[in-house]
Amino acid sequence: MTWTDFYLVCFLVGFILSAVSFLFGGAHMHLPHHGGGMHIHLGHGHGDGGHGTNVSFFNFGTGSAFLAWFGGTGFLVTRYSSVWVWLGLGIAILSGLSGAAVVFWFVAKVLMASERDLDPADYDPIGALGRLSSPIRAGGIGEMIYSQQGSRRSIAARGEDGVEIPKGTEVVITRYEKGIAYVRRWDEMAGQQE
Numbered sequence: 001m002t003w004t005d006f007y008l009v010c011f012l013v014g015f016i017l018s019a020v021s022f023l024f025g026g027a028h029m030h031l032p033h034h035g036g037g038m039h040i041h042l043g044h045g046h047g048d049g050g051h052g053t054n055v056s057f058f059n060f061g062t063g064s065a066f067l068a069w070f071g072g073t074g075f076l077v078t079r080y081s082s083v084w085v086w087l088g089l090g091i092a093i094l095s096g097l098s099g100a101a102v103v104f105w106f107v108a109k110v111l112m113a114s115e116r117d118l119d120p121a122d123y124d125p126i127g128a129l130g131r132l133s134s135p136i137r138a139g140g141i142g143e144m145i146y147s148q149q150g151s152r153r154s155i156a157a158r159g160e161d162g163v164e165i166p167k168g169t170e171v172v173i174t175r176y177e178k179g180i181a182y183v184r185r186w187d188e189m190a191g192q193q194e
Helices: 003-023 060-080 085-111 186-193
Strands: 027-030 039-042 129-134 142-148 151-159 170-177 180-185
Touching (some): 003 060, 170 186
Antiparallel strands (some): 027 039, 170 180
16 A cells, blocks of 8 residues: 555545534434444534533544545645655645644534533523413412523413412412412512512
8 A cells, every 4th residue: 555545545534424424413323232223313512601612622523624634635745746755744644633623613613602501590480570371260270471591481370379360460480399380470579679
């Protein structure tokens, strides 16, 4: 095997792996085990709210980009120039590192820029202001609609003090237990604060 063949194989493997990474980047494939079939599930991003990323420089995407750029540059240098073998190897390595750096920069600064870890406090319904979409009977349960994290949500609601609350009343969730939000009228709570 010559250097040209070696570089060509590196380029082809890197290019194929890059294409697979691009096409199936959001899916994780698992090989079958214990009689089960192959299954695929969607991936998940990791980030820390703009304080950098949790993406390692050494990952599948940067590895395949390194191989493709290393192999392509090495092939071109050895095939179409009369450069010394070790100088060609150095040029190919620098090119591979540059290609991997470009892919890493794109993933870290563009794709992962808006990613952040989920904070359970952002999804806590206590304190949410909403409106009853169905009335709460005395001692009974109704339904409340409220907005949280940019989406509209509905939840089963019961009056905090067990009184009847008519449909359309603005209420605040004071506690949440076993899938039921305990609510109080907003006007009562606003009156207490004055």
